[in-house]
Amino acid sequence: xxxxxxxxxxxxxxxISDYVFRTPVFQYPRLSEALQTELWIKHENYQxxxxxKLRGSINLMSQMSPNxxxxxxxxxxxxxxxxxxxxxxxxxxxSCVICVPNGANxxxxxxxxxxxxxxxxxxxxxxxxxxxxxxxxxSEGFYxxxxxxxxxxxxxxxxxxxxxxxxxxxxxxxxxPIGGGSGACGACIAGKGVKEDLEIIAVQSSSAPxxxxxxxxxxxxxxxxxxxxxxxxxxxxxxxPQRILKDLLDDFILVSDAEMSSAILMYLEMSHTLVEHxxxxxxxxxxxxxxxxxxxxxxxxxSGGNISIEQLKQILG
Numbered sequence: 293x294x295x296x297x298x299x300x301x302x303x304x305x306x307x308i309s310d311y312v313f314r315t316p317v318f319q320y321p322r323l324s325e326a327l328q329t330e331l332w333i334k335h336e337n338y339q340x341x342x343x344x345k346l347r348g349s350i351n352l353m354s355q356m357s358p359n360x361x362x363x364x365x366x367x368x369x370x371x372x373x374x375x376x377x378x379x380x381x382x383x384x385x386x387s388c389v390i391c392v393p394n395g396a397n398x399x400x401x402x403x404x405x406x407x408x409x410x411x412x413x414x415x416x417x418x419x420x421x422x423x424x425x426x427x428x429x430x431s432e433g434f435y436x437x438x439x440x441x442x443x444x445x446x447x448x449x450x451x452x453x454x455x456x457x458x459x460x461x462x463x464x465x466x467x468x469p470i471g472g473g474s475g476a477c478g479a480c481i482a483g484k485g486v487k488e489d490l491e492i493i494a495v496q497s498s499s500a501p502x503x504x505x506x507x508x509x510x511x512x513x514x515x516x517x518x519x520x521x522x523x524x525x526x527x528x529x530x531x532x533p534q535r536i537l538k539d540l541l542d543d544f545i546l547v548s549d550a551e552m553s554s555a556i557l558m559y560l561e562m563s564h565t566l567v568e569h570x571x572x573x574x575x576x577x578x579x580x581x582x583x584x585x586x587x588x589x590x591x592x593x594x595s596g597g598n599i600s601i602e603q604l605k606q607i608l609g
Contacts, residue, residue, distance in 0.1 A: 293441060293443065293531070293532050294443050295443070295532070295535065295536065296443040296444075296446045296447040296450070296477075296478075296481060296536075297447075297481065298481055298482065298484075298485030298486075300443065300444075300447035300450075300481075301447050301450035301451060301453075301454060301478065301481055301482045301485065302454070303447070304347070304351040304444070304447040304448045304450065304451055305451045305454055307350075307351055307354050307355070308347055308350040308351050308354065308448060308451065311346075311350045311354075311380075311383060312339065312346055312347050312350055312451075313338060313339055313340065314455055315334060315335045315336055315338045315339065315452065315455065316335050316338065317332050317333065317334050317335070317455075317456060317459050317460060317591060318332065318333050318335060318563075319331065319332045319333070320333065320562055320563040322561075322562035322563070323558070323562045323563060323575075326558070326562065327578060327579065327582050327585070328582070328586060329578075329582070329585045329586055329587070329588060329590055330588070330589045330590065331578065331590050331592065332460065332463075332589070332590065332591045332592070333563065333565075333591075333592060333594050334452060334455075334456055334591055334592070334593045334594060335565075335594055336452060336571075336593060336594055336595050336596065337565070337566075337567065337571060337594050337595075337596055337597030337598075340379065341372065341375040341376055341379050341403070341598075342372070342375075342596055342597045342598045343372035343375065343376065343523075343571075343595060343596035343597075343598060344449060344452055344475055344593070344595050344596065345372045345373045345375070345376035345439075345449075345596075346375075346376045346379060346380070347448040347449055347451050347452065348376065348442070348444065348445030348446070348447075348448035348449050348474060348478075349373075349376035349377050349379065349380035349437070349445070349448070350376075350380050350383070350448065351444045351445070351447055351448030351451075352380070352437065352442060352444040352445060352448065353365075353380045353381070353383070353384045353386070354384070355444065356384070356386075356435075360435050361384055361385065361386045361435075362386070363386075363433055363434055363435040364386055364387035364388065364389065364433075364434050364435065365377055365381050365386050365387070365388045365389070365434065365435055365437050366388070366389040366390075366391065366425055366428055366429050366432075366434035366435070366436055366437070367389075367390060367391065367425060367436065367437040367438075367439060368390075368391045368392075368415075368418060368421040368422035368424070368425040368426075368439065369390055369391070369392055369418075369421075369439060370392065370393060370396060370397070370400075370417075370418050370421075370471075370522035370523060370525055371392065371396055371397045371400030371401070371404075371522055371523070371598060372400065372523055372570075372596050372598060373439040374390035374392060374400065374404050374409070374411075375400060375403050375404055375407070375598075377390060377409075377437050378390055378403075378404045378407040378408070378409035379407055381407075381408075381409065382407050382408055386435075388407075388408070388409040388410070389409065389410045389411075389412060389425075389428065389434065390404050390409050390410070390411050390412070391411075391412045391413075391414050391415075391421050391422075391424055391425040391428070392404075392411060392412070392413055392414075392421060393413070393414075393415050393416055393417050393418060393420070393421045393522075393525075394413050394414075394415065394416055395416075396413070396522065397522055397598065397600050397603075398600055398602075399598060399599075399600045399601070400522075400598050400600075403598070412424075412428070417517050417525055417526075417527060418471075418472075418525055418526050418527075419517075419526060419527045419528060422439075439472060439474065440471075440472030440473060440474055440526075440530045440532075440533060441472075441530055441531065441532045441533070442474075443532070445474045446474050446477045446478050446481070446532075446533075446536070447478065447481075448478070449474045449475045449477070449478030449479075450477075450478030450479065450481050450482035451478070451482070452475075452478070452479075452593065453466060453478060453479045453482035453483045453486075454482045454486065456483075456591050457482075457483065457486045457487060457490075460589070460591065461486075461487070462589055463487075463490065463589050463590075463591050464490070464491060464588035464589045464590065465490075465491045465492075465493065465585060465588050465589070465590045465591070466479055466483055466490065466491070466492050466493070466590075466591050466592075466593065467492075467493045467494075467495060467545075467574040467577050467578055467590065467591070467592045467593065468492065468493070468494055468495070468574060468592075468593045468595070469494075469495055469496070469523065469524060469570050469571065469573040469574055469593065469595050470494040470495065470496050470503050470524070470544075471496070471500075471503070471523050471524040471525065471526050471570065472503070472526050472530055472533060473503055473530060473533025473534070473536070473537060474533065475593070475595060476492070476494040476533070476537060476541065477532075477533050477536040477537060477540075479492050479593070480492050480536055480537065480539075480540035480541055481536065481540065484540050491542045491543070491588075492540070492541055492542050493541075493542060493543045493544070493545060493577065493581075494507075494537070494541055494543070494544045494545070495544070495545045495546070495547055495573045495574055495576070495577035496524055496544070496545075496546055496547075496573070497519035497521050497524045497525075497546070497547065497548070497549060497552070497569075497573070498546040498547060498548050498549075499516075499517070499518045499519035499520075499548070499549055500515065500516075500517040500518065500519040500521070500524055500525050500526060500527065501515045501546055502514055502515040502517070502526055502527050502528045502529050503526065503529050503530075503533070503534070503537075503544075504544050504546055505529070506528075506529025506530075506534050507529075507534065507537050507538065507541065507544050508544065510538060512528065512529040512530070512531060512534060513528070513529050514527055514528045514529075515527060515528075519549055519569075520549045520552075520553075520569055520603070521549065521552055521568070521569035521570045521573065522568075522569075522570070523568065523569070523570025523571070523595065523596055524569070524570045524573065545577040545580060545581060547573055547576040547577055547580060549569065551576040551579070551580065552569040552570075552572045552573055552576045553569070553572075553607045554576070554579075555567070555572035555573070555575040555576040555579065556568075556569065556572045556599070556604075556607055557607060557608075558575065558579075559572060559575065559594075565594070565597070566597050566599060566604075567594055567596075567597050567599065568596050568597055568598050568599040568603075569599070569603070570595055570596055571594045571595045571596040571597055572594075573595075574592035574593050574594065574595070575592055575594075577592075578590060578592050
């Protein structure tokens with residue numbers, strides 16, 4: 293499988309510009325004061341689907357041949373990637389099937405259906421769902437859109453880090469959530485391509501630490517998966533992302549579901565911003581490693597804002 297390059301990210305930036313919003317990087321004084329560091333937020337929740345995932349799907353489908361588009365798209369998703377594939381499919385005129393885990397976020401499923409995609413509930417978590425989606429692709433002739441190991445997805449995801457460094461070239465640290473790894477890998481490729489000494493820190497749920505263990509052990513590893521953060525809910529490491537992370541990632545932090553919930557409340561109180569658990573992971577990590585961030589300019593990636601009403605009710609008590 294080809295390793296995406298910095299050049300691929302730059303090309304993707306031009307390719308997706310007509311379809312993807314260039315999201316702002318905002319600073320909120322109360323958040324910076326709370327962490328006693330210069331903290332900035334990259335608002336990927338402002339994308340049309342409320343998540344950075346749209347960047348990769350547009351980058352992939354905009355390059356597809358008419359033959360592949362005519363096959364129709366199928367993918368596995370916990371929600372945001374599914375919305376991205378459904379949205380891109382609608383733009384480029386492809387039929388679309390999104391396979392989601394049983395019990396998937398209802399608001400994300402409703403959004404996928406509203407874009408005209410068929411939704412199939414299979415498996416209890418992402419990796420099981422992906423196995424079924426692969427089988428459907430083979431038996432029904434769909435084009436399978438890989439959320440994690442497709443180079444065009446990673447290159448597309450890397451474009452938000454290009455934007456960060458174009459807007460704030462003096463950034464010292466970027467903190468990015470990781471499930472399978474497309475966003476973190478894109479951040480590494482783009483970030484190091486622009487600024488070699490940029491520190492890139494990935495963050496994952498301690499209740500789904502497969503990518504973390506794979507990175508730490510320097511070999512693909514599995515781990516129990518029980519996190520509420522569906523965007524981080526993978527149970528194993530993946531080859532292409534781990535090869536990239538092994539070479540380019542500076543550090544990897546684990547946070548608990550409770551810490552992500554606290555970060556969601558902090559976003560609400562201090563920036564009036566609605567965030568899902570995966571999107572709040574980078575703030576939770578910044579709080580956890582607060583002392584080592586002192587004196588640095590830190591950008592945290594708010595990767596998605598698609599929290600359900602039920603999840604929000606539980607956090608608010």
